[in-house]
Amino acid sequence: MMHLILLASFVTMNWHVLPLALVVSLVYSATRHEEAGDILQHSVRLFLMIMGFVLVVFAILLVASWRL
Amino acid sequence: MQSETIPLKDPPMAALFAWLIPGLGHLYQGRVGKAILFAVCIWTTFLYGMYLGNGGIVFFRWDAGEQRWAYICQVGMGLPALPALLQSWRVSHNRNPILRGYEKPPDDNELNRLNELGRYFELGTVYTMIAGLLNVLVVFDAYNGPAYLEDEEDEEIETASKLERASVKT
Numbered sequence: 001m002m003h004l005i006l007l008a009s010f011v012t013m014n015w016h017v018l019p020l021a022l023v024v025s026l027v028y029s030a031t032r033h034e035e036a037g038d039i040l041q042h043s044v045r046l047f048l049m050i051m052g053f054v055l056v057v058f059a060i061l062l063v064a065s066w067r068l
Numbered sequence: 069m070q071s072e073t074i075p076l077k078d079p080p081m082a083a084l085f086a087w088l089i090p091g092l093g094h095l096y097q098g099r100v101g102k103a104i105l106f107a108v109c110i111w112t113t114f115l116y117g118m119y120l121g122n123g124g125i126v127f128f129r130w131d132a133g134e135q136r137w138a139y140i141c142q143v144g145m146g147l148p149a150l151p152a153l154l155q156s157w158r159v160s161h162n163r164n165p166i167l168r169g170y171e172k173p174p175d176d177n178e179l180n181r182l183n184e185l186g187r188y189f190e191l192g193t194v195y196t197m198i199a200g201l202l203n204v205l206v207v208f209d210a211y212n213g214p215a216y217l218e219d220e221e222d223e224e225i226e227t228a229s230k231l232e233r234a235s236v237k238t
Binding site for chain 2: 016019020023024026027028030031032033034036039
């Protein structure tokens with residue numbers, strides 16, 4: 001039950017990472033390409049990578065705090 | 069690497085415009101789509117950060133009570149963040165801040181009130197820092213054009229062709 005509460009608080013306070021990841025992906029990709037198609041493709045890949053990394057770190061922290 | 073097909077006009081001027089007002093450098097170059105993209109992304113990030121921090125998170129203060137390292141990143145935003153330097157100078161020389169106190173360095177009481185925002189103070193700081201850092205990338209793009217990944221792929225193809233020719237000769 002405590003872990004559900006932790007998960008809920010993580011989601012509510014850390015949804016802010018979503019727009020940051022989106023903006024970073026778009027701007028970084030746009031500085032690597034000039035064509036809109038290339039920019040979008042690269043930014044989607046980068047966004048998924050960033051969110052994947054965030055989720056992995058969250059999972060590790062969740063497991064590490066399981067017994068605390 | 070400067071692209072020959074992308075009109076960079078006067079790159080140093082474009083870079084300066086890009087730094088001063090995010091998106092303006094690319095507009096100056098006629099790269100309207102990227103200008104809009106950069107302007108929307110960076111301005112939104114910066115303004116949302118300011119909103120989270122109650123408008124008081126972009127300032128410059130460097131003394132025993134507070135060392136505002138975040139400003140080093142925030143200054144990448146250009147004009148929206150520059151008043152902090154002027155305000156800091158004025159306050160340190162016992163002059164009243166101008167611009168209705170916009171980006172004036174908070175005293176200890178004001179700083180405590182800002183810290184009462186809790187994680188929103190930190191979050192707002194992070195948003196404005198990221199906006200500034202992204203604008204640094206944009207400045208490079210305005211100055212030098214995009215860092216094409218396709219060029220790296222072309223180099224790999226060229227290298228592979230050279231190896232193939234070398235192996236055929238032997």
